[in-house]
Amino acid sequence: MTDKKSFVVVANIESKILLMRGQKVMLDADLAELYGVETGALNRAVKRNGERFPEDFMFQLTSAEYEDLRCQIGTSNSSAGRGGRRYLPYVFTEHGALMLGNVLKSEQAVEMSLMVVRAFVRMRELVAGNKELAQKLNHLERKVGAHDKAISEIIKAIRQLMAPEEPKKKRPIGFAPWQEK
Numbered sequence: 001m002t003d004k005k006s007f008v009v010v011a012n013i014e015s016k017i018l019l020m021r022g023q024k025v026m027l028d029a030d031l032a033e034l035y036g037v038e039t040g041a042l043n044r045a046v047k048r049n050g051e052r053f054p055e056d057f058m059f060q061l062t063s064a065e066y067e068d069l070r071c072q073i074g075t076s077n078s079s080a081g082r083g084g085r086r087y088l089p090y091v092f093t094e095h096g097a098l099m100l101g102n103v104l105k106s107e108q109a110v111e112m113s114l115m116v117v118r119a120f121v122r123m124r125e126l127v128a129g130n131k132e133l134a135q136k137l138n139h140l141e142r143k144v145g146a147h148d149k150a151i152s153e154i155i156k157a158i159r160q161l162m163a164p165e166e167p168k169k170k171r172p173i174g175f176a177p178w179q180e181k
Contacts, residue, residue, distance in 0.1 A: 013119035018091070020065060024120060025091035031100060034116065035109040042100065043090060049103045057096035061088050094120035 016030040032042040046053055061069065066088050092100060094117060101113025 025093055028090040034112045045103050052099050058090050058092045060090050
């Protein structure tokens with residue numbers, strides 16, 4: 001695959017990566033589409049190879065999570081008897097998506113699993129870059145905060161120097177024996 005086409009595919013995959021239970025995951029239907037198989041076939045392959053998919057590789061969404069997800073991505077509820085899902089969807093982590101490529105064994109599945117892993121890695125790099133940037137901003141803010149104190153003290157000292165002094169009472173010239181020293 002050319003680099004430009006690879007980048008477009010990775011960017012498309014990144015848009016399908018979701019955050020569920022604190023993990024970046026992809027829906028079974030999205031992975032099935034990428035791997036060129038039906039969702040049911042993908043899930044059957046997973047069940048046949050259950051030992052390869054522990055909970056940190058994949059998990060099934062709860063009905064509440066699925067409802068929240070449907071609201072976020074705007075899918076309709078196909079409960080009118082015209083298709084739709086019978087079961088709650090499964091989601092796969094980066095490792096689960098890679099394992100799927102091995103289980104499905106098609107050339108497209110292997111190629112796309114590599115793209116999926118690249119998408120996960122790219123997202124991880126972006127998050128790491130954002131964390132590094134946030135740390136630098138916090139450091140700069142603390143530094144500027146310390147400078148702000150110093151600058152305000154300097155300005156205060158300059159204002160005190162600029163303030164006109166009250167004239168001192170001058171002593172009269174000459175000797176006045178009645179004045180006390």
